[in-house]
Amino acid sequence: xxxxxxxxxxxxxxxxxxxxxxxxxxxxxxxxxxxxxxxxxxxxxxxxxxxxxxxxxxxxxxxxxxxxxxxxxxxxxxxxxxxxxxxxxxxxxxxxxxxxxxxxxxxxxxxxxxxxxxxxxxxxxxxxxxxxxxxxxx
Ligand SMILES: [Zn+2]
Ligand SMILES: [Zn+2]
Numbered sequence: 001x002x003x004x005x006x007x008x009x010x011x012x013x014x015x016x017x018x019x020x021x022x023x024x025x026x027x028x029x030x031x032x033x034x035x036x037x038x039x040x041x042x043x044x045x046x047x048x049x050x051x052x053x054x055x056x057x058x059x060x061x062x063x064x065x066x067x068x069x070x071x072x073x074x075x076x077x078x079x080x081x082x083x084x085x086x087x088x089x090x091x092x093x094x095x096x097x098x099x100x101x102x103x104x105x106x107x108x109x110x111x112x113x114x115x116x117x118x119x120x121x122x123x124x125x126x127x128x129x130x131x132x133x134x135x136x137x138x
Contacts, residue, residue: 006077010060017053020044022062022077031066031076031092031101066092066101068126074101091125097134 003022007014024040025032038045054075057063066074091107094100109125129135 006062010062012056012060012062015053017041017044017046017049018057021050021053021057021075025063025075025077031074031103033072033074037075066126067124068092068094068101072099076103079103079105089123091127093127093129093131095131095134096128097130100131102131 001009003019003026004014006022007018012018020041021037024037027040028036034050038050041050054063054065058065061078063075063077066076068074089108091104091109093102093104095102104127107125109123110120112120112123114120
């Protein structure tokens with residue numbers, strides 16, 4: 001889908017930074033860090049606009065943010081599931097060797113058996129280990 005259509009589908013205004021962010025993320029199959037996205041955005045990148053746009057896009061369900069650790073945050077577009085609904089509730093895999101992050105769209109966190117009276121609003125699961133490339137070399 002074109003970046004313009006994605007914004008339209010989520011009822012968002014088509015601003016150049018938003019379009020540039022979506023296009024940058026579309027150019028990669030793996031989630032991207034801010035540095036990688038800004039490189040692709042070129043002159044459309046500006047720190048303040050970037051964070052503002054990311055917040056809007058995340059709240060609208062266009063993309064999701066994966067916090068690997070304090071220093072590493074990555075962003076990925078949400079895959080559109082049935083009836084145009086986006087799916088963001090999946091686990092992620094982080095390779096400790098090559099530091100690659102992978103969306104595991106098929107693996108959903110939970111449901112967890114929580115103590116009585118507790119309610120889940122979101123659950124973030126990051127599985128850490130070696131990816132298929134790095135485990136071969138081990
Ligand atoms: Zn790896
Ligand atoms: Zn993901």
